[in-house]
Amino acid sequence: MYKRQQIRTVSEDALRAGKARETLASLSMDEASVHAYLIRQEEIVPFLGRLEALASSLGSSLQVVSVSADTAGPRGKILVSVKITGSFESVVRTLGAIEYGPYDSAIANVTLDTPENEPGQTPVWSAVAAFTLGTQQTNP
Amino acid sequence: MKKIPHLKAFSRPISRGKYIHPAQTWFRLLSIATVLIGFSVVWNIWLLRSVEKGGTLGNEVPVALSDEAPVQSVRAVFESREKEEARYRFEYVFVDPSQ
Secondary structure (H helix, E strand, O other), rough: HHHHHHHHHHHHHHHHHHHHHHHHHHHHHHHHHHOOOEEEEEHHHHHHHHHHHHHOOOOOOOEEEEEEEEEOOOOEEEEEEEEEEEEEHHHHHHEEEEEHOOOOOOEEEEEEEEOOOOOOOOHHHHHHHEEEEEEEOOOO | OOOOOOHHHHHHEEOOOEEEHHHHHHHHHHHHHHHHHHHHHHHHHHHHHHHHHHOOOOOOOOOOOOHHHHHHHHHHHHHHHHHHHHHHHHHHHOOOOOO
């Protein structure tokens, strides 16, 4: 009878441990999926390179004006300012693609300059946009 | 030895009149055993099915699973952003206001 009780206790412990393991695995997957939307600080340079490639694929050119860390909020953020030049359509498409990209970002402000029209040529527009990027907390 | 009157009926063999019927007794015994085994099989199948579906045995408190709603909402936000990005890249038409 005592042995049966012991077997039952061990079985229940094993069941609980199994469920805890499943929960932990699920939590790690959730954490990884959320972290995929956050940029790590050491990945900022390749990220800016990807933005330039994105602008190029949409027919505009992108220059990084400034990059700085935003320490005001509780979570780490990076402030990025870029200048996009090209036709009106390509500039707006690039701005939209950056704003709604697969990462935690929000455009803080945009300045769109009216082009100087030259007869017979496509007007060249330029936009200066500043946006914030959510970053992963680096573990100490 | 003095017998308790209530238990007399249980202590004597199953019989009809003066004669003992061993075949009938065996038949009843086996019938009861078959019914009990059948009940046990059905009970165990039900138990197995309920455990397979995530139920627990006895009075064990199930381990609370993590709340997936916040993660799902984050995924939903980024899925809608992805759709909007695709619209900006391929769908929306922007007309140059300077022309």
